[in-house]
């Protein structure tokens with residue numbers, strides 16, 4: 095170790111939630127293209143029209159007249175829409191600390207079976223969150239892992255594992271805490287390695303002794319269960335609708351790729367493999383590719 099190294103740290107800094115209690119706050123009906131060209135209108139439903147950086151938004155889209163293809167754009171990113179019944183599409187839109195605060199709009203564009211395009215939009219405000227900063231230092235061996243080619247190799251492996259995802263939600267209700275341990279570093283912390291800003295903490299760290307059991311936070315399908323250069327021994331669980339949870343730096347993996355897990359099933363044990371300065375669980379969540387804060391998904 096070099097310099098003042100925090101006892102617990104990991105590298106996941108770069109770039110949350112469908113609680114049933116969210117009430118319907120915004121429904122917008124937008125007129126589309128002329129009558130002869132279906133779809134005639136797009137209705138976008140969201141549970142609320144303000145989202146804090148790091149939070150996620152459950153979006154339902156009804157396309158009257160049907161659609162061949164549909165896509166959703168928000169705050170400079172494109173999100174996949176998943177078919178959820180006749181003319182109904184759904185997705186989870188994620189935000190993170192680099193999503194610009196302020197006024198945005200969810201924009202849905204759809205192509206009718208006849209090839210006509212229609213679009214709808216609903217305004218959403220992103221609320222700024224002040225994330226703390228922390229400085230990290232690593233020994234030379236771990237520093238070598240910070241090379242861009244190592245990150246690229248890992249990203250390629252993860253992307254391949256996540257190429258096919260379950261289109262509908264596999265979870266039901268709030269997520270479970272993945273480990274019985276206190277939080278040692280929250281989501282969103284801006285990290286500075288050797289004087290350089292390296293992005294933000296993409297998940298929540300729990301400080302726990304090596305070997306502490308780690309559980310699936312919700313039902314899903316294991317998409318990755320292997321050792322990666324930065325994440326160490328890692329498990330990724332697909333919960334459907336583009337929601338993935340990650341369990342990183344494990345000492346051992348007990349889950350297998352393709353395995354169906356339930357909320358609370360054992361997936362591995364806490365460790366310090368990969369780029370970590372001590373035993374901890376890094377628990378992360380992706381909402382259609384955006385690294386969101388997983389903690390709001392846990393039952394209070």
Ligand SMILES: [Zn+2]
Pocket residue numbers: 103104105106295296297298299375376377
């Ligand atoms: Zn972490």
